[in-house]
Amino acid sequence: MDFEYIINNLLDTIKTYDFFVDWNKVENNVKKIEKRLCILNYLIGKENFKGEFFGLLKEYPEVITVFPILIAVRDDEIKILNENVEVEDLDFKEKSNLSDKEIERYYEFFKKSGLEELLKNKKIKNLVDYVFGVEVGMDTNARKNRTGKIMENIVEKYIMENLANHKELEYIPQATKNKIKHKWRIDLILDKTNRKFDFALYNKNTKILYLIEVNFYSGGGSKLKSTAGEYETLNEFIHNNNKNVKFIWITDGKGWTTAKNPLNESFNSGVTILNLKMIKDGILKDIVLK
Numbered sequence: 001m002d003f004e005y006i007i008n009n010l011l012d013t014i015k016t017y018d019f020f021v022d023w024n025k026v027e028n029n030v031k032k033i034e035k036r037l038c039i040l041n042y043l044i045g046k047e048n049f050k051g052e053f054f055g056l057l058k059e060y061p062e063v064i065t066v067f068p069i070l071i072a073v074r075d076d077e078i079k080i081l082n083e084n085v086e087v088e089d090l091d092f093k094e095k096s097n098l099s100d101k102e103i104e105r106y107y108e109f110f111k112k113s114g115l116e117e118l119l120k121n122k123k124i125k126n127l128v129d130y131v132f133g134v135e136v137g138m139d140t141n142a143r144k145n146r147t148g149k150i151m152e153n154i155v156e157k158y159i160m161e162n163l164a165n166h167k168e169l170e171y172i173p174q175a176t177k178n179k180i181k182h183k184w185r186i187d188l189i190l191d192k193t194n195r196k197f198d199f200a201l202y203n204k205n206t207k208i209l210y211l212i213e214v215n216f217y218s219g220g221g222s223k224l225k226s227t228a229g230e231y232e233t234l235n236e237f238i239h240n241n242n243k244n245v246k247f248i249w250i251t252d253g254k255g256w257t258t259a260k261n262p263l264n265e266s267f268n269s270g271v272t273i274l275n276l277k278m279i280k281d282g283i284l285k286d287i288v289l290k
Contacts, residue, residue, distance in 0.1 A: 027132075043120075090106075176197075197211045235269070
């Protein structure tokens, strides 16, 4: 393998269509609170908003649990610094009844957060639709995690379609020391007892175990250098402390063009590094089946 081949064949992105919004997650989150949002819809357009707010919370105190999501917060307790520079604790956990004093605090929250104006002036037509939009926006925060998951999914799809059909090969996703011992009776010596590999592949003919880590970096940063250093150290540890166990690092992304030196150092130290084009070209298959 040639290092320049790795660098020259990095992908700009691995964003698939399901990267942008997890619609099932959004829909399920809204569905869980839909009835309570519908109850709150009663307040839309009410002139005597405060009076109607008090009456609604007296009859349906459980609606306070959905207040935080109306301002795009998932916590059931919010700390707020008030105008007196004092920290207030607002508790949105479910209650079976509310005192007038408690309702007054929740009304102040509605008023000062701007929710009263939105509902009273009909700037929001339907809270279910509104929260659906809030959930879509909040779901974008999960995109960073989805990038890693998509990379894992791509590699696992390749393993299932091109490797798992070979009777001498078996694999485990999210492989831990205990899972590996249970499936293949191999006692791994690892640098961390809680270390988890994205995949473990075992060739029953050669008796060689392959431990695989995958990641993708679209941008640069210090994380790339530390990852390269970590995997260089890990590869050396596995090699020195285990027989017939090999480490493979599958990585991709244009971010590596800003961190060529750390990646090159890992490559030159003996770490088996592959990118997705090399996977597609069958190099992983050649390695684990030889």
